[in-house]
Amino acid sequence: MIIKSRIPVSYLFNELKIPLLYVCLIASISGLLPFFFQSFLSDIPISIATTLGIAISILLSYMMNQSYERWWEARKIWGEIVNDSRTLVIQLKMYLNANTANIEALSYRQIAWNHCLGRHLRKTRSIEDLQKWFSEEEYKDIKEKGNIPLAILSLQSSTIAKLYHNNELDKFSQIQIEETIARLTASMGKCERIKNTIFPPIYRYGLHSSIYLFVIFLSLSVAFKLQHFALEFSILVIVSIVFFFLEKAAFRMQDPFENIPTDTPVTFIAEKIESDILEMLGKENNASPQTSSRQFYVL
Amino acid sequence: MIIKSRIPVSYLFNELKIPLLYVCLIASISGLLPFFFQSFLSDIPISIATTLGIAISILLSYMMNQSYERWWEARKIWGEIVNDSRTLVIQLKMYLNANTANIEALSYRQIAWNHCLGRHLRKTRSIEDLQKWFSEEEYKDIKEKGNIPLAILSLQSSTIAKLYHNNELDKFSQIQIEETIARLTASMGKCERIKNTIFPPIYRYGLHSSIYLFVIFLSLSVAFKLQHFALEFSILVIVSIVFFFLEKAAFRMQDPFENIPTDTPVTFIAEKIESDILEMLGKENNASPQTSSRQFYVL
Amino acid sequence: MIIKSRIPVSYLFNELKIPLLYVCLIASISGLLPFFFQSFLSDIPISIATTLGIAISILLSYMMNQSYERWWEARKIWGEIVNDSRTLVIQLKMYLNANTANIEALSYRQIAWNHCLGRHLRKTRSIEDLQKWFSEEEYKDIKEKGNIPLAILSLQSSTIAKLYHNNELDKFSQIQIEETIARLTASMGKCERIKNTIFPPIYRYGLHSSIYLFVIFLSLSVAFKLQHFALEFSILVIVSIVFFFLEKAAFRMQDPFENIPTDTPVTFIAEKIESDILEMLGKENNASPQTSSRQFYVL
Amino acid sequence: MIIKSRIPVSYLFNELKIPLLYVCLIASISGLLPFFFQSFLSDIPISIATTLGIAISILLSYMMNQSYERWWEARKIWGEIVNDSRTLVIQLKMYLNANTANIEALSYRQIAWNHCLGRHLRKTRSIEDLQKWFSEEEYKDIKEKGNIPLAILSLQSSTIAKLYHNNELDKFSQIQIEETIARLTASMGKCERIKNTIFPPIYRYGLHSSIYLFVIFLSLSVAFKLQHFALEFSILVIVSIVFFFLEKAAFRMQDPFENIPTDTPVTFIAEKIESDILEMLGKENNASPQTSSRQFYVL
Amino acid sequence: MIIKSRIPVSYLFNELKIPLLYVCLIASISGLLPFFFQSFLSDIPISIATTLGIAISILLSYMMNQSYERWWEARKIWGEIVNDSRTLVIQLKMYLNANTANIEALSYRQIAWNHCLGRHLRKTRSIEDLQKWFSEEEYKDIKEKGNIPLAILSLQSSTIAKLYHNNELDKFSQIQIEETIARLTASMGKCERIKNTIFPPIYRYGLHSSIYLFVIFLSLSVAFKLQHFALEFSILVIVSIVFFFLEKAAFRMQDPFENIPTDTPVTFIAEKIESDILEMLGKENNASPQTSSRQFYVL
Known part of the structure; x- marks a missing residue:
């Protein structure tokens, strides 16, 4: 049942905590890479x-x-x-x-x-x-x-x-x-x-993997271009959370009798x-x- | 009821005044940033x-x-x-x-x-x-x-x-x-x-947040590239207003009996x-x- | 009534003459700008x-x-x-x-x-x-x-x-x-x-304004990059006319009993x-x- | 009648020979341009x-x-x-x-x-x-x-x-x-x-013209960047043929009783x-x- | 029949082994090209x-x-x-x-x-x-x-x-x-x-060829930019496999009585x-x- 009211932040956080965790992990690793592999990854x-x-x-x-x-x-x-x-x-x-x-x-x-x-x-x-x-x-x-x-x-x-x-x-x-x-x-x-x-779950798997792939490539490109950990981290989390949020919303509406x-x-x-x-x-x-x-x- | 006639500017302004305000705020902050954080944000x-x-x-x-x-x-x-x-x-x-x-x-x-x-x-x-x-x-x-x-x-x-x-x-x-x-x-x-x-209001929230996110990233990129406050401000307001205008139009048509x-x-x-x-x-x-x-x- | 035959150029010109006029105006102004505001607009x-x-x-x-x-x-x-x-x-x-x-x-x-x-x-x-x-x-x-x-x-x-x-x-x-x-x-x-x-005319207004906005930004970018009036003018007119042509075609088909x-x-x-x-x-x-x-x- | 079998190359060639001819012409002209108009077209x-x-x-x-x-x-x-x-x-x-x-x-x-x-x-x-x-x-x-x-x-x-x-x-x-x-x-x-x-043939005309426009702009950009005739020619023909192929396929299916x-x-x-x-x-x-x-x- | 359960990796591999083979081939050839044709392909x-x-x-x-x-x-x-x-x-x-x-x-x-x-x-x-x-x-x-x-x-x-x-x-x-x-x-x-x-198989052929074309152009661009074989190879395989995966999934669902x-x-x-x-x-x-x-x- 969908009604007009505020969404509690806790509910949203609960729904998105797993992808959020992975994104933080990816952002952290990518943010640290420039200190080790300066040479070629930046390209x-x-x-x-x-x-x-x-x-x-x-x-x-x-x-x-x-x-x-x-x-x-x-x-x-x-x-x-x-x-x-x-x-x-x-x-x-x-x-x-x-x-x-x-x-x-x-x-x-x-x-x-x-x-x-x-x-x-x-x-x-x-x-x-x-x-x-x-x-x-x-x-x-x-x-x-x-x-x-x-x-x-x-x-x-x-x-x-x-x-x-x-x-x-x-x-x-x-x-x-x-x-x-x-x-x-x-x-x-x-x-x-x-x-x-x-x-068809295969469609969702394809989309879900694609979002992670996008996060990885974005984090690499941004990390090497900015060389600023906190900024890179924030950009990545904010951008990716929008995609995961919409994907979750779409997924939840697929089963209207659950x-x-x-x-x-x-x-x-x-x-x-x-x-x-x-x-x-x-x-x-x-x-x-x-x-x-x-x-x-x-x- | 939709009829063929001119839209009064006042009506449009009324519909869009809140996003317009936020966009002006974002554009102003971004426009001033280059004077303080030259170094890394420009990337x-x-x-x-x-x-x-x-x-x-x-x-x-x-x-x-x-x-x-x-x-x-x-x-x-x-x-x-x-x-x-x-x-x-x-x-x-x-x-x-x-x-x-x-x-x-x-x-x-x-x-x-x-x-x-x-x-x-x-x-x-x-x-x-x-x-x-x-x-x-x-x-x-x-x-x-x-x-x-x-x-x-x-x-x-x-x-x-x-x-x-x-x-x-x-x-x-x-x-x-x-x-x-x-x-x-x-x-x-x-x-x-x-x-x-x-x-589903979640769809609208997702879209609405995305537009603000877009405005923020655009303002940062444009501000540091142009380094010209008035120009950056105009570009941002004009571009973002088109998106907010269409989003508002779509939103208004969702409830045909209101x-x-x-x-x-x-x-x-x-x-x-x-x-x-x-x-x-x-x-x-x-x-x-x-x-x-x-x-x-x-x- | 739609039949298979050639479209007279005069008919097309008649349908598109107003946007064509505006595009020419925009292209001319933009084409002349580089001679006066070299400094910052080029960015x-x-x-x-x-x-x-x-x-x-x-x-x-x-x-x-x-x-x-x-x-x-x-x-x-x-x-x-x-x-x-x-x-x-x-x-x-x-x-x-x-x-x-x-x-x-x-x-x-x-x-x-x-x-x-x-x-x-x-x-x-x-x-x-x-x-x-x-x-x-x-x-x-x-x-x-x-x-x-x-x-x-x-x-x-x-x-x-x-x-x-x-x-x-x-x-x-x-x-x-x-x-x-x-x-x-x-x-x-x-x-x-x-x-x-x-x-809904608001949809058309939104699209129509967007095309003009696109023409303006394209003309500015192209004018400063090329610094060649005739070339800039041709590119702009040709590209924008395709969009206006399709928009007009779509608009005309909306009222099938006119x-x-x-x-x-x-x-x-x-x-x-x-x-x-x-x-x-x-x-x-x-x-x-x-x-x-x-x-x-x-x- | 659509059946599962191989498409003879001759049939495909027959269907696409006219756009192919034009694309070759455009690719050739663009490929030769860099030898004459080095100065500004490259931009x-x-x-x-x-x-x-x-x-x-x-x-x-x-x-x-x-x-x-x-x-x-x-x-x-x-x-x-x-x-x-x-x-x-x-x-x-x-x-x-x-x-x-x-x-x-x-x-x-x-x-x-x-x-x-x-x-x-x-x-x-x-x-x-x-x-x-x-x-x-x-x-x-x-x-x-x-x-x-x-x-x-x-x-x-x-x-x-x-x-x-x-x-x-x-x-x-x-x-x-x-x-x-x-x-x-x-x-x-x-x-x-x-x-x-x-x-509506106007839709097809709009699309058809757009593909040619795309080929022309692509050929100009690629020609001046690569400065290598054979390579430019191949890229252009291959990329444009995919678009013309799909356009033809769509066009052919519009009339199911022909x-x-x-x-x-x-x-x-x-x-x-x-x-x-x-x-x-x-x-x-x-x-x-x-x-x-x-x-x-x-x- | 579609049920909620894990997809065995072997099944996926079996479905995608042919495009995977071709992609590896393309990635290998492209990865080796920079050692021979440095000069112009990089553009x-x-x-x-x-x-x-x-x-x-x-x-x-x-x-x-x-x-x-x-x-x-x-x-x-x-x-x-x-x-x-x-x-x-x-x-x-x-x-x-x-x-x-x-x-x-x-x-x-x-x-x-x-x-x-x-x-x-x-x-x-x-x-x-x-x-x-x-x-x-x-x-x-x-x-x-x-x-x-x-x-x-x-x-x-x-x-x-x-x-x-x-x-x-x-x-x-x-x-x-x-x-x-x-x-x-x-x-x-x-x-x-x-x-x-x-x-219509022509649609699928058009899409299938386009994906290969994309892989070829991507491999060339990436190979010359990175000049690092293993990295180029991984990027190419990962990105292309997502497209082939979704294409296969779409293809399989077209015939619901097979x-x-x-x-x-x-x-x-x-x-x-x-x-x-x-x-x-x-x-x-x-x-x-x-x-x-x-x-x-x-x-």
Whole structure:
């Protein structure tokens, strides 16, 4: 979840401490080299560092772009889940006219499904607090399944089928609701795809190595040109930290369902849907959002 | 809202005054340094500034691209709202043949929905002037809701359901209209997604810091090479202002529903829909566009 | 409309004469400076011009990309209009089996709609020559409307509704045709969106200023290095003209419905649809394309 | 059609002989200049060539991207044609249960349509060898039309309409098949759009001129620095040929229906569909692919 | 299949041994040149290598992007196959209410289809282990076909048609299931498109040659500047290996169905679908995933 606020320096430091350590090491070694190998090393052209620096910017920009796309796609899918949840309730109210009990049962399960899907993606399986949205029997049945959100969708569709067979729903309304369930199934599959497909790590390794290579060549060129340890050290640390910072930021956004500060706010969205559905059903909405109390950093 | 006209210099100055101040400070300090630290600082290679300058251009270009995409996506969604509003009225006229009272009631609420959604996104909740589009009872009911546009859509669909149950609408026409309402629900959800998901601020922080870093390194290199305060000062301010200007422009376009000069012209579009719907209903269109009187800058 | 042929030099000159004038002015002033300010100006590093040159290339490439996207999107929408016009006639023939009079009336109005939409987008409202496609009464009615293409679509749908009520069309065929009309409504709205949303001018201003800045810094560096007026002048004009040329090209493609040589060939496409529809109706196609006689440049 | 194999050097030479000639000319002239204009030309900074080189890379990368997109879009459309052809046969078999004669007639015409569309796009109109897929009367009728693929689709839909009126097809199955025909109509329109819309030639002209400009500035800088004719000549030819090679490759891919080695393999795909449809109908598939014998280069 | 784990150095070495060999050769020759051709070669400006280096980064970034797009598109298609497989079973259970035998037969064939499609794409045709999902007769029939996955889909649709004719399925449910089968047909066609369309090899040849050109120019410039063989050799190998590494990575991801470590995990996904479908049918799921035992590298 990304929110507008200050990033604590401690968090940033924590994220970047390993590359920072290596950069300090490289800067120190390079800064001392001129006292020993004056003769030939000084001729390494700074153009190599420059070329690497530009190359890295290009690759970095590409990686930031792809990471953003993944993160934005995850957000879009949850946006569709919001829309289809609302549409489902609108359809239930439209097609199951006076059948309040069934409208509520189906809507409640939809609320539970949103919460379940978020936890399923974050690999936290506890669903005890969702028991209130199910009948006792249903809850017992669902709890046992391997893929809980899929089991809930399966339950929804069998309820719809039953309503049709009891003549409480005509064929065409059944089809409309079935199509909404199919879209929810698709959204769920899309989330699982993003969750289970890691961004090609070879790209990241290539970029990561390139940044170190850039730091090494830059440190050599700068060290021999300046012959001033403190200055060389500061330049190197400052310049390299910008690249490592952006690389880390890009890397963090690649996995939008990892329960880290930058992920998609699935709990927040599920609560928002809960509140919208309860309002549409004309119910008192007691569930005040709980996520606001959690600590999030802007990353 | 973006329109073709001159940008007042005062507006630009206002937007850029903070970075401008910092750049002047950096340029002054750097310009004075050569009088004190002649010896070693003069050897900082200008290649570092060059590399940073190119890196910034690449990141900036990426950010301008993403900002434009967000802004264009927001514009596209409102384009779809225009289309679906028109389609809704075409459908109502087609399927509710002689039932003028209902066609008008539903169309008027669609007009109100467009205005409401725009205000909902800009977080301005006053809907008093929209009272004329509702019956008294409806207005009282809707005013109380937390999510007003969703409540209007819910009202639309329950009216459609009622028409079906009164046999004024056949099943298949009902389904067609329901699908249009589902698309409007989706458009609304998409707007909320863009509104509530901020562009990863870490990207902006990375870019913003990089520009300052670039200014510092450029100022050092230029100051020691030129040894001419006024010239160094002018070069630095001019070059850096271009980068800050583009960065600001990109930043401003990331939030297309913030009630600022660059946002999506939701009021204008809602008025355009109002005028189109009234013409389609064969009504006198008295609502002359009011936004034209507002002041907008081109940003 | 973009066609394969030579660009007249006069056209190019006309497009570029203003930046060309400024560049000549800058080149002249810079070329004369070395005779007066030998001392310190010669130290302005050429790296500043290089960095700006690369930055401009990146921004330019981004702008060319976005302009192309807009232009290509406009072309795609008109491609969809071609498809939906053909589909409409196929549907009319399929579902209104022997009802030739109605098939023809609806098809003729579709032909007129294509022509109208093109003119509506180019803000040329004269529709006298389209009178032949309407009955007298319809033409009188439509002529008065503010949004003529929307009025034609509204007329189409009320004809379809009438055919349904006269039992000449079953419910399901009506729905299929209504969906095609909804797609045409959407295409129309998309064209209006592109027409009415200008490309953020701030981006262009930023790029335009950057090119001038690049020219100034390049001219200073080159003038002091070469100390040869004619050579400096030629280099500057040639290099800068390439950038201005590409910027102009990108700018021109941003507005695909402006009745300029580079726009979308709406008249040509409307005539193509007319000829296809007439062939599908088995009619003699007398309307020889008239656009071929117009003069277009390749830009 | 792009296949994995060696590119003959003669083909490459043929494609690049004109720019190669100009580059040799420029390299020769520049190589001789140092013997006459020693004095001032030698001071042209190589940074101008460098900046142009990078600018070209950026524009080239953009153009390669857009060309690839066009080519890939063309390939995707033909992929959809494959899918919809298969779907059509699946639908015919499903909805026209025992009516083998009609299933076959409609499927055969679909086979013919694929072949026709490929030729229509490549502007080769001979359809004599497709006569076997039609009845005699149909063939005579279609042969005369201006837009043959559209005429075949029109024929398909009127056959479907006839089957419905003869009660051999119910309304809903008719609608499903009509929607598949509408998708095929759309795919056809998309191909025509790509075929008839040339890539903005101004972009190519800008890039092409830039490469020559780069060659000229590079040759001047290198010639005066090296003062060695053979070396200068080789460097220039090698470096510039890479740019011209990539530019040519991008240019060739922009027009995917031009009957050149790099185009979309429409004949091959049409034969593949033919073989798939025949297998689905349980027919002997005698039509061995004929394209394999044709010579294609990898470009 | 891409998984999170270490890449063995041996694998990397194997992938890069050919370019590594050439680079060593070039570095050796260039390193020895200064001892023989002191005079003029030393003047080759390093800017040529720099420009080429940046040009390569841009092209490489473009190619990495396109490769990633292809690979991600392949992954998305298999994501849709997961969704449509689940939707199919949900639909079967909803519309074929108590008809367990048919639900199971159709679901089992869907399981088999997923496995078959994966093998079809990887060109491994053995389907013996899938026999259990078919009746004996069906298996014999399908085994003979040229396009097995298409034959299975054809079989599914004829079963659906039969159920409709036996009045075990109403028209509208039949249409819903047919649409799911049409989507599966489309997904299959999309996979075949990616499989059969190679990435334009000319782009790769252009990039590959450019990297060698860059290595040659860099080696010449560095060799003459440093005059230290070991240092020149190390710099060259390290810098060039990064480019070749990224190029190889991009190349490997272009073909996502080639049965190599980086491809789409079709077997894994097919097993996942099998397990989900069995759970939805309430069957014991004995098929423990077998792929986990295979060795995959992260590339």
